[in-house]
Amino acid sequence: MSAPLLDARGVAKDFGGVKALKDVSLSIAPGEIYGLIGPNGAGKTTFFNCLTGLYAPDGGGFTFAGAPLKASAPHQAARRGIARTFQNIRLFAHMTARENVMVGRHVRTRAGVIGAILRDPRTRAEEAAIARRADELLHYVGIADRAHDLAKHLSYGDQRRLEIARALATEPRLLCLDEPAAGMNATERAALRTLIAGIRADGVTVLLIEHDVKLVMGLCDRVAVLDYGQLVVEDVPAVVQRDPRVIEAYLGAAPDEAGQGGAGEGGHA
């Protein structure tokens, strides 16, 4: 394997007494689609939040594209090329779809107060480029016709797409999607799958949290399974699917093995 794009080493995070992440180490190669699955409460989103700088990990850390990532500095993570979407959609509700994507360009543009006031040729050119790129991205994710609607008026599936467009606007090398298919119907899921495959084909590495096992297994090159904050297994989908520890994490241990019985977590696939 070539040098990894992202290398997580011994990442740990506690919330009071709860160990949300225990010594999680994994690495993602450039250009792959990497799935992160696990039952509810396994620590997947916590891992995302540590990676994107919203939380400072209590132990371990990340190396991204060969250099360490600074903990708890979300805007710097975005600058380095890590973009994300949120499990509970977090759009700028009272901005239009286009403006949402334009905000995503913030980190790759420079105009300041003086430029905004004087509107000099460079600022005007930058503004035009921002708008153009926003329109391209809206078209790319397939919601160009909703460009001038407020984000909050988009359908659920379109909001998820808009979040992806906004994340792509930051020119990420690693795109982290937190349950992008949640709440989507079968048609929308199929379209989402095509979209994610397309994003990868364009050279962006994708880290995917998803409950939809079919989507994950069909799309991902490798899959890691988290359970109770620990990395259970990391391998290609076909192997992960048959791993007894994964089956146990999702469905609970068979009663004769578990002894106490009912040790399983209420996760579902």
Added chain:
Amino acid sequence: MAAAPASAAGRAPVSAPIPARVWVAYAGLALLLALLPWLVGGVLGLGNAWLRTLNFAVLYVMLALGLNIVVGFAGLLDLGYIAFYAVGAYMYALLASPHFGLHLPAWAILPAGAALAGLFGVILGAPTLRLRGDYLAIVTLGFGEIVRIFLNNLNAPVNITNGPQGVSGIDPLAFFGVSLAKPVVVAGITLLPLAATYYVFLLLALGVVFVTLRLENSRIGRAWVAIREDEVAAKACGIDTRNIKLLAFAMGASFGGVAGGLFAGFQAFVSPESFSLMESVMVLCMVVLGGMGHIPGVILGAVLLSLLPEAFRYAAVPVQKYLFGHVVVDPESLRMLLFGLALILVMLYRPAGLWPSPLRKRELKRSGP
């Protein structure tokens, strides 16, 4: 002050052609603004008191637009905004009055006042970066009071602000050697001091309008709104929320600083009394009533809330005498009573303000019952 049809296209790219009727509306508005001192003083025969009120209305437009950057754009509730007005006013008062014997020119003091107010904005902003909503409101309220109390007490051991007596005998505003305290002759027309002051204030207010309009439709303006809408998502988009918030505080405060300097030069007297909490609340009301985050709305709010109470003050006594034969309620109490009523009515029937941005209005319509 932007005309209504223009604001509908305000968020679209700059290149959209402007229809003729918008130009006509702009021209009409410009003519009205230019002739306003004659209308008020001559045609309506309202006299100098109303010209003064008009000048204050223009100052309040500047204040409201400054606060709108902090509250309307960036969504940071600031209840101590008047402190920046005070900083600008005292800057002018101390540098151009017999108090210290300094008489610096206005063109030097006003930008310096804006810069100092901006610095105070950063000083207020820095410790409150992690606060939102109610908590931020409490801290900013405290900040406003701290500034006022300092001004009240900085007369001992070293007399800096002259305490509660305030600073008097402040130099009148003068630009390029032309003092606004004496009649000004421009192209054969003699402008009385109040009218000349009006034009200077109007010019600066138009400058503030221009700057806020430009900022609104810019990378910085979008970042402010993004922070207002969802701070976590804004961070994830790569916005350095600390710097962008401090910038909002500094920009808003500097407008307040300019308005404060003009106020000191216009009044020739400043005292801590002018910078009470009630003033902060009043400016906030202008922003909220007019239409938070929508520049024409904020201007409307500032004009209405500075003119209506004055109109009311003049009308209250004669109207009561006519109706009841004597004064039933003292005008000042009645004024506050009706002000409260107006606030409640607006919040009930126009929750987004009197003139909300077209997008907000559309949204309220859709999500309404």
